[in-house]
Amino acid sequence: MIAHRDIEDMIARFKTALPGWWYTLGECERSCDASCAPTRDSADLALIPFDERFNSGFHCDLPQPSTLADALEAVMSAALSAKAVARKEVRP
Numbered sequence: 001m002i003a004h005r006d007i008e009d010m011i012a013r014f015k016t017a018l019p020g021w022w023y024t025l026g027e028c029e030r031s032c033d034a035s036c037a038p039t040r041d042s043a044d045l046a047l048i049p050f051d052e053r054f055n056s057g058f059h060c061d062l063p064q065p066s067t068l069a070d071a072l073e074a075v076m077s078a079a080l081s082a083k084a085v086a087r088k089e090v091r092p
Helices: 004-017 043-047 068-090
Strands: 021-027 031-038 058-063
Touching (some): 004 021, 004 068, 021 068, 031 043, 043 068
Antiparallel strands (some): 031 058
16 A cells, blocks of 8 residues: 555656546545546547547545555556557557
């Protein structure tokens, strides 16, 4: 589990790995949540035909105990995996 103090590092990693993407984070006593998707200016919108999540977003809801950094890492990993799969579809 990533410590709360590491959220800035995780945000920096997210911005490097997925430039031109937005993200949101939320936390309550039950979960830490994150969502992300490409902005309308991102070239990754071209991947929508291969995976609707490039339009609707990638989401996670991690039960406590968890951290916001954990949640952001989970959606970033899901998005990067989906990008890799979609890119293989684009390049036969």
